[in-house]
Amino acid sequence: MTLTWIRQPPASYRLQRLSGMSLFATLSPRELKIIDGMLHDRQYLANEIIFDEGEEGQALYIILSGVVSINRRREHGDEFIANLTEGNFFGDVALLDNSPRSAQAKAAENCEVAVFFRADFSSLLETNAVIGYKISLELARLNSRRLRDSLDDHLRSEVL
Incomplete structure (x- = not known):
């Protein structure tokens, strides 16, 4: 009897x-594969707008490579919020509601x-409520x- 090893493709x-x-973090490997199958890859060139402040939010974005700058419009020009890198995500509030984007995301x-x-x-919430619940709970915590x-930042600025 010969054993044949079937190689699993790398993740x-x-x-x-x-x-x-x-x-x-709370998802099992099987649940992660379900999520992975629902994601859509997009590429953006440097300085390309991913979404603009005020637009209707329709998606959460996960950075696989590169840097995304988050900015808000102010009276006297743009206010820099953050540079996000590989492994970070943004636009998460859009999964929960239809409110306009509160900032601009730009590559x-x-x-x-x-x-x-x-x-x-x-x-996902309709077809696999457990996964949807786990993600919703993490979004609520975030x-x-x-x-x-x-x-805390607001209170600190009031004291100073």
């Missing part, structure tokens, strides 16, 4: 990226992102931290 680079992200250099559209997330940090 996709994108799947490896997802497994290390806090947003997907600071050539970049590749995986896009998770709200329509796909809504479908937004809670952001709110707390923002409040």
Whole structure:
């Protein structure tokens, strides 16, 4: 009797990226593969606008390579918020509501992102509620931290 080993293909680079992200930390490998199958790859050139402030949010973006700059319009010019790099994500509020984008996202250099559209997330909530629940809970925790940090910053500036 001869044993034949069937080689499993290596996990996709994108799947490896997802497994290390806090947003997907509670998902099993099988659940991660389901999410991976729902993502859409997009490439942006340096200085290309990914989405603009005020636009309707329709997707969450996961940076696979490159740098994305987040900025807000102000009376006296743009206000820099952050540069996000590989492994970070942005636009996550769009998965939960239809409110306009609160900032602009622009490729600071050539970049590749995986896009998770709200329509796909809504479908996931209907077809696989457990995965949808896990992601929703992580989004709630993330937004809670952001709110707390923002409040802390505001209180510090009031004291100073």
